[in-house]
Amino acid sequence: MEEALEDLMEQEEYDGSDKPQSSLKAPFRSTRMHIQRSSVCSRAYFVVVMVFFHVYILNVIGLLLYVHYNNGPGDLVSEDGAPSASLSDSGTPLPHPDPASRELHVGEYSQSFSLPRIEGIRVGHVQQVSLLPDRTHVLRTMSLKPLLFEIPGFLSEEECRVVVQLAQLKGLMESQTTAPSQGQVESNQPLLSLSTEEVFSLLDLNQDGLLQNKEIVSHSRSQDGTWLNPDNLRQILTGLEACPTGILTLEDFRRVYDVSQRPGQQQSRNLRSRFKQRNKHTWLYQGPGSHHVLQTLRNRLISLTRLPSTLVELSEPLQVIRYENGDFSNAHHDSSSSQSETTCTHTRLAGNKSALTEVSCRYLTMLFYLSAVQEGGESTFPVADNRTYEEQALVQDGVDLTDTQETCARGNIRIKPTAGTALLWYNHLSDGRGWMGELDEYSLHGDCPVRRGVKWMANSWVNVDPDHQQQARYQRLVAQRHRSKSGMEEHYQPLSHSDLHQDL
Template identity: 50%
Template sequence: EIPDFLTEEECKLIVHLAQLKGLQKSQILPTDDYEEAMEMIEISQMDIFNLLDHNQDGQLQLKEVLTHTRLGNGRWMTPENIREMYSAVKADPDGNGVLSLEEFKQLNIRDFHKYMGSQKVKMSDLVRNSQHTWLYQGEGAHQVMRAIRQRVMRLTRLPPEIVEHSEPLQVVRYDQGGHYHAHMDSGPVFPETACSHTKLVANESAPFETSCRYVTVLFYLNNVTGGGETVFPIADNRTYEEMSLIQNDIDLRDTRKNCDKGNLRVKPQQGTAVFWYNYLSDGEGWVGELDDFALHGGCLVTQGTKWIANN
């Protein structure tokens, strides 16, 4: 956390430039493209079951499904949502909230997609409820935008080539009721995925893009009247266990309900920057595995508006 990394005038300029460019609703993955994209990946029903079955006991508990589920319409899933879906597609005949391998084999995965597509989703139900735009910081950009990029280079000590060829500055507006459930800013890279910020030199046939941010620098552009903290739910935990994120129907990733249970919360203060690594070092000076403790989210804005920028 770095207070006064940006001046008040710089913060106001970034907001002004974003408003001039225009903001759009933030989306996780468009519903219309989801089923088509899934068909491009060769994965069997058994593969899906094994992926979800975290403890490999041959049964899918509710929290196992929740831990891995972020469906195509961007809806944040809760235990109640999962139970409703099971009932609608007749996935759980005995109603115990657990799917056996035999029960799962009887399912038509398309029925899940059709069910989700038929559900009306409110903005408050989405994984991310915000608006955003991207601001260019390279040659020809406003001098303040270029100066901020130079400041980020000095802060991160990354080679200029890395910073200059990374993504533009993302500016995000959260109105009252806005949030972003806990997530990782980066993801694992597989042969069928391309890093979004290097896609110009990546495999053009890759059906999915994944973010490959080595570090994140987040800027608070205004003082928020109520809520809007950045939460790191498991920061400073000694160990990481994915299934421990959900206990007794309490999901630590849920920033609308459970931000107060997170280990670390950073209050938005205009001009403050927050800087963290998304990857561990491999011990030889190269990027290693994802740092699971970098899980973070944007808490519910209870009053006023929140403006941030990040790259």
């Protein structure tokens, strides 16, 4: 320290002379200039760092916005306009997000939404599924054509008893359709006697003497039959499409219409028109305010199928059926083929277009056995896992395989009712893009006659329109209708399937 002080004092004394002082200023300035350049570099480095930091923040914000708006609707919108809730492992719905935070856009919906399907793997394959917090269920593959599963113990004995009691309390109605007696031809004739010219005039809406496609399609069939049924209209449309001009004159129409009226033109008049059954049934609402067992069954179905809750909630109520001694249902399809001249019953309100007839559009069926049967009453799938499906092959040696009263024992798969067991099968194939495709013809099924005892069962259907945009429009229409009805109410009750046609 002393040596440093002495050096400093010597330097100050040396600076006192004129000449040495001037000669030593240059190094001192050089030192100061060095300090200034360092400061400039520090500021430039700070600016660069801040620029990169802001760019990073902007990128993070952009990524969050991208994830937020491109995460996809995932589920269809619920009645209040929000995405439907997902489900926990226990089947309990998770809270809905804020209704105002998300709104369905049809274009976005069509690109991102898909319908889950359970994998069948192979016949006899067993999977473990967790539907309740304290136990697992066995999911056994019964068939791949159609994709059919059996789940023993899906319902407890107490749940079966409650559903039966609720059905009895509600009251059951007859659902009887008798087959024509021997020698009697099944009536499929028009209710009114009209000439060909009169039919042409009724179809010719603008009375220009020519029939166009839109004029034919605009005539819908009523629920109880009318003077022109869908088979006739389909035949007329086929004739119109074969006409080079794309229109039908009276002479053209006379030729086409006469052909459509001949018996036996349709190969089998469609299996749905031959559907015969005898039983009693009722419908049970499963939404908010219903018995907790009914809500539990619906939540369990959602958990098993992994379908959006809103899709299930807007489907049909639970159908409960009672089969007594001799009661049956012939083999039939629960759903229908998608055709240009048909519209789905559950979404017709959003279609705003004419269609020849309304049909049931049921993506899947879940059947619950609520009781055992002492004898008979099996569920039969006549053509399950056949190599090929041909409707003509259903008649073998003069015997119709769809007639469960006569040929139930010949069904490829027959399942005896056991209380608590559930069956699940898909009525439609996948379209290859994750949506509902063509009707699975192998899903033909029926109920064998009950020989001894009483059979209680229930059906739960999930309604889906093959046109995903139509399904989206329908759900938005329901959501808008509900918002207009609920007003400022804090809690709402979703519209049930049975109320939609009356309320919308």
